[in-house]
Structures are given as C-alpha cells and as structure tokens.
Amino acid sequence: MIKVVRGNPTPEELAAALAVVQARAAAANRPEGEAPPPPAAWSDPARVAQHRTPPPGPQSWARTYWPT
Structure with missing residues (x-):
C-alpha cells in the first residue's frame, strides 16, 4: 500500500512512482x-549497420537499398 504523505500528485505522477516501485x-x-x-x-x-554502404558514384543511389 502506498500512502501520499505530502502534496497532491496527479494520477500520472502517482502511476509513474508506482511503476518505479514495482x-x-x-x-x-x-x-x-x-x-x-x-x-x-x-x-x-x-543490426542497423550490418552492411557497408557502397562508395559514392553515379549509380550508388540505386545500390543503397539492396544488401550486397
């Protein structure tokens, strides 16, 4: 059981404090x-950087989506 001794917390503040205690x-x-x-x-x-990006060049924009 939690009892508020001082102040008047909002329901959101009370829920956040209860989540921390739990x-x-x-x-x-x-x-x-x-x-x-x-x-x-x-x-x-x-996981995001598993493959190296292709070097810059005329067709590099087309190769950025497909893994090598």
Whole structure:
C-alpha cells in the first residue's frame, strides 16, 4: 500500500512512482545468481549497420537499398 504523505500528485505522477516501485520490487525478488533477461534483438544498434554502404558514384543511389 502506498500512502501520499505530502502534496497532491496527479494520477500520472502517482502511476509513474508506482511503476518505479514495482520495477524495483521485481528486481529485488529475482533469485540470486540469475542474470537479467537479454535485450531483444531488434534493439541492437549493430543490426542497423550490418552492411557497408557502397562508395559514392553515379549509380550508388540505386545500390543503397539492396544488401550486397
């Protein structure tokens, strides 16, 4: 149970504070030695730059879309 002692928070502020408390509680309840889950592959910045861009030239604009 969370009790607001001072001030008058908006519903959004209260929801944000509750989300932080819940996240901290979930992290504290993780069994010791268990690693956090790996981040999703779609968020890996290396995925964006897998292929080198073609060198500049007359037809380079046409080759930028297709991977080599």
